[in-house]
Amino acid sequence: MDIKLKDFEGPLDLLLHLVSKYEVDIYDVPIVEIIEQYLAYIATLKAMRLEIASEYMVMASQLMLIKSQKLLPTVVENLPDEEDLEQELLSQIEEYRKFKELSEELGKQHDKRAQFYSKPKQELIFEETTLAHDKTIMDLFLTFSKVMASRQETLMQQHTVVERDDYRIEDMMEDLLYRLGGQQKLCLQEIFETCQQKNEMITLFLATLELIKLQQVDVKQSENFGKIYLALPKENKTEKV
Incomplete structure (x- = not known):
């Protein structure tokens, strides 16, 4: 991927x-x-x-x-x-x-x-979608950077532990969707803080990006520098009822 x-x-x-x-x-x-x-x-x-x-x-x-x-x-x-x-x-x-x-x-x-x-209608829609998507992803990436920086010292102390290298993006995606199935929203920062290894954090971040790309989750932030939450789109919630 x-x-x-x-x-x-x-x-x-x-x-x-x-x-x-x-x-x-x-x-x-x-x-x-x-x-x-x-x-x-x-x-x-x-x-x-x-x-x-x-x-x-x-x-x-x-x-x-x-x-x-x-x-x-x-x-x-x-x-x-x-x-x-x-x-x-x-x-x-x-x-x-x-x-x-x-x-x-x-x-x-x-x-x-x-x-x-005259321009094709599809081209205009594609440009609008790209602009909105880039802004959301970059804010998400900056938030992930802060979490990585805050946990850097803790992760470095685990240098003697042999880390798993079999984290899969697909598994992380399924886990996030499973958690969202039982909750209205998940705080992304709190999920990152439960990770014990750097590779696990990176894989979880990439899984989040892929879910956003596939429009399987929505990203919400009420204010600048505030917490970021993941939630299922309204269509998905309606289907499960």
């Missing part, structure tokens, strides 16, 4: 996605929290043995430097070069945001102009 996640357009695109969730001015975001979420995302990609572009790693090293400067106590006054690192990063994100908004506006104008030509 081949599951592909759509990457961000670059490290600044990932940072802008994280910053925008706080719904405040870019210069007012908690920079340390943003850095930790970025590093958790990169660490999860490594754990899943996915290819990481070098530009993401370069940005990760810069963010680690900024984070260390923010956490260490100030010993020497007047270090303008070091203080400018954070402001320079925020300025880059702000500039990228402006260019992205301009690009999106040009895209809208292009779509408006394209209405003068």
